[in-house]
Amino acid sequence: MSKKYLRAGLGVCLIAAAMFATLGEGSSSSSDSGDKDDKSAAPASSQATPFPLGTDVEVAKGWNMKVNSAELDGNATVAAANEFTTPEEGKQFVLVNVTITNNSDQPDEPLFAIDISALPPTGVAADPAFLMGLPGEIETSAQMQPGASMTGVIPFEIASADVAGTVLLGESTFTLDEAEDQKFFAIQ
Template sequence: MGKKVMGSDGKMYKVKKPFYQRVWFWLIAVIVVFIGVGTLGGGDNESGSNVKKVDSEEKSTSTESTTEGQKEETFKIGDTASIDGYEIKVNSVEFQDGSEYNKPAEGKQFVIINITITNNTDEKQSFNPLDYSLNEDGVSSSTGFTYADGVDSLSSGDLDKGASVTGNLVGEANPNSKLKLRYQGNFFLSDHEVDFDLN
């Protein structure tokens, strides 16, 4: 609140605080600092990083650069995609009609995608089903994944260096459509888009 001062005419006038002394200015400044620190704290996961196809049999890798504007490599079931050591593998894909009380929309089936995420980076990494989408005939679902009875869905959390997690992503789609699992990246890997062909 501004203070009051007496003018030369003897009247009291309210003097407003300068903008840099206002609460809203400092709130915005703190938010900007946090965003800046978070972006800098992303470690090695910066634009221009590499997506690799990991060949587990020969213990070798073939690198494909994924700078913005380039076409990303598409992977298959059983392939492991490595984004600077953040590894994603689609282990299997199954289709289900659902149960008596939990059915997909008409003309669709549940698509159960079993994946393994491994952290081979030098620092802790997060994982979240919201980093993925099911792409059907070129259209990615924005509604996220659902659940199916008796299927353990992938949760969210953090992976220490060298740790892995395996779980299921459950979507709904026409099994005759061209289906892909799309990894869109988390906050620090948001410049990457990796597709896995599911059929």
């Protein structure tokens, strides 16, 4: 376990060093404007217009994700796995089935590359719920080799009144422009 934390800490230090190394580079070249054109050509999404189910999208450099399906009222599925796990009053479990692919050239864990949350209409993101024994739950801390894909369920606990308008939010863990890097996915 300490090896994981050491890798994460080293990754943060390397990213911070790379960010500081680029400070002051304000010159513009034709390749810079080409990069901007590439980003604007990429499909956009928003909370109001999320990517449809089954759309494979790069959510972080070298990491793709798509939502395959969702069980909007997963209370029975969760109870079947662990009868003692119940949602808070007025909430329900939403189980989102996703596929994550490592398209980078390095082995890595999705946990350190992608932040995934549920975003209800209130605009306050909900982190994945910690549930014991849920079958098919995705293991975001598993190391994935380049080209590997993993499919599984991510559980969320959402206010029942907000489920209909909830989307999945995927974004890079390390970003300089959070608003631009957010990707919104429909769950129904």
